[in-house]
Amino acid sequence: MAIPEFMAARAAELTTSLADPWQWLALGAAGLAAVLIVVSAFVKTIIPLRWLAVASNTGFIVYGLVHPALLILALHLTLLPINLWRVAEMHRLTRRVRRAAASASEVQVWLRPYMKRRRIRSGEVLFRRDDPADRLYFLVEGRLEVVEKGVVIEAGQMFGEIAFFAPEGRRTGTVRCVEPGMVLSIDETTFKQLLFQNPAFGLQILSLIAGHLSGDVRRLEALVEARSEVPPPPTQ
Incomplete structure (x- = not known):
């Protein structure tokens, strides 16, 4: 033709x-x-x-x-249920994140499938200052201490997230076990994938970081105020 x-x-x-x-x-x-x-x-x-x-x-x-x-028709009839299932999956994760915002104990529920369990003994050092930041932690039971700051980490708290965002990627403090217990941890790659896949998870982490930084600022202000109230030594 x-x-x-x-x-x-x-x-x-x-x-x-x-x-x-x-x-x-x-x-x-x-x-x-x-x-x-x-x-x-x-x-x-x-x-x-x-x-x-x-x-x-x-x-x-x-x-x-x-x-x-x-x-x-056949191609998109195949793709449609897959995309609907993925949407439902992400919305379920979003709802869990919102519940976690109201209750810190919910964090371990929606992060547990991605986390590894580890038992810790009294006096054991989980990580030291300037160590590479390769994991995020959630304390299930027991008590920990940030040695340099004297801050106690109680069960139900997440920690170790600030170093993930630090330019040098290093730990900012040493964490030591005060009472034996158990921690859950998630590796950096999986953590960043969750941040990319779900903005609500990212907002929760930002809120957590802001809370920790605000606590550091309050402790620093209290220290400065306490030092300013100390009278100067008498002059000879």
Whole structure:
């Protein structure tokens, strides 16, 4: 078939298709789905990205049914439940994060699948100042002490997160066990994946860091105030 004849045949098919309202629906659904794919290229967070994928799958399913296009229909009928399952999974994690914001004990519930358990003995050093920061910790039971600050870490508290964000990636203090117990820990790679996948988790960690830094500022202010109240030594 010559090129002019081929073009004429395609033009005739397009004219026939546009005369059918159902084909307008199919083309509109496919066009909207294509636009959503382009938009998803600019989205950086997982949950909105998955919802865009669900909407795009739906548009291509409509196109595949009405046009019809069986391969496109089969592909997106396969992808749609996968994307819906991923959305549901991320929303479950988000709800757990929100509950954790109200109760610190909830943290171990939604982080437990990603964490490793470790028993600690009294006097044992968990990590030392200037050690590489490779894990985040959650104290399940027992008591710990930040040696340099004299701060006691109680059961139900998360710690060790500040060093993950420090430029040098080093521990800012030595943590020693005061009472035997158990800690859960998560490695840096998994921790950063959770931050990327769920912004709500990142907000919870930022809130935790802000609380720890505020405590450090209050202790420093109290120390400065106490020193300012000490009378100077008498002059000879």
